[in-house]
Amino acid sequence: xxxxxxxxxxxxxxxxxxxxxxxxxxxxxxxxxxxxxxxxxxxxxxxxxxxxxxxxxxxxxxxxxxxxxxxxxxxxxxxxxxxxxxxxxxxxxxxxxxxxxxxxxxxxxxxxxxxxxxxxxxxxxxxxxxxxxxxxxxxxxxxxxxxxxxxxxxxxxxxxxxxxxxxxxxxxxxxxxxxxxxxxxxxxxx
Numbered sequence: 001x002x003x004x005x006x007x008x009x010x011x012x013x014x015x016x017x018x019x020x021x022x023x024x025x026x027x028x029x030x031x032x033x034x035x036x037x038x039x040x041x042x043x044x045x046x047x048x049x050x051x052x053x054x055x056x057x058x059x060x061x062x063x064x065x066x067x068x069x070x071x072x073x074x075x076x077x078x079x080x081x082x083x084x085x086x087x088x089x090x091x092x093x094x095x096x097x098x099x100x101x102x103x104x105x106x107x108x109x110x111x112x113x114x115x116x117x118x119x120x121x122x123x124x125x126x127x128x129x130x131x132x133x134x135x136x137x138x139x140x141x142x143x144x145x146x147x148x149x150x151x152x153x154x155x156x157x158x159x160x161x162x163x164x165x166x167x168x169x170x171x172x173x174x175x176x177x178x179x180x181x182x183x184x185x186x187x188x189x190x
Contacts, residue, residue, distance in 0.1 A: 047077040051152045051177075054089030054162030054170060055189060062189065063092040066162065070096025074104045081106045081156050083148055086119040089162045094123060102128055108152050110144035111136045142169065149173040158183040164190040 050073055052066065070080050070093045080097040082090045084107055097105035108131045113121055115137065124130060131151075136144040146169055153159055159177040163170035165188060177184045 047079070048157045049079045049081055049155060051081045051156035051159045052089065052093040052161075053082060053149060053152060053159070053173060054187075055164060055167060056085060056088035056090075057164075058088045058092070058162065058189065062162065063088065066092035067096035067099075069160070070094075071100045073097075074100035077104075079104045079106060081108065081152050083107065083145070083152060084109050084116050084120045084124060086117055086123065091120075091123060094127065098126065102126060105129060106131070106155070108148055108155070109133060110141060110148035111139070145169060146172070150176055153177045153180065153182060156182060158185070160185045160187070162187045162189060164188065166190075 052070060054066075058066075066089055074080055074097045080093055082093040082097075082105075085091045085094075094105065094107060105127060106129045107124060107127050109116065110133065112132045112134050113124060113130065116124070133144070133148070136147065139147075149169070150173070153173060153176055159174070159182050161170055161174050161177075161184070163174070163186065165171075174184060174186055
């Protein structure tokens with residue numbers, strides 16, 4: 001019997017080799033481990049500061065989904081951070097958060113309330129936490145919006161962004177959030 005067991009041990013057992021490309025190899029460097037630990041801690045937080053930004057050009061169904069998402073996130077105890085907007089992502093986020101709890105909404109404007117169109121000014125009535133930037137009054141709206149997006153991202157734990165592949169400003173904001181180790185969820189609309 002021992003001869004049989006010894007002969008089995010001596011034989012090489014076939015092994016299965018599974019090819020692993022670069023994407024399959026886990027990077028176990030300390031930076032990666034720390035980043036993953038921070039992301040996990042952020043995800044597990046009971047209440048987060050979630051930025052919702054995105055395109056102004058959205059179908060009504062997308063706006064309704066964003067509004068429902070914002071309402072649900074606020075009801076879970078999260079704070080929504082966004083910018084002003086008469087239509088699109090930011091407007092939907094404002095409507096949703098206002099339905100659930102206005103105190104859990106922070107609107108950071110790229111410039112001042114007075115520089116916003118009247119429909120945006122009307123939408124901001126009743127929002128208790130609005131941050132204005134008179135110091136950006138002389139900037140173009142595009143430049144002020146880029147700075148505003150960074151401020152919004154700096155103030156959040158997590159970013160949810162709705163954009164098209166051609167939106168350079170929003171794509172830059174997503175890159176900035178990733179560089180700053182925010183949890184990022186991107187919805188491409190095209």
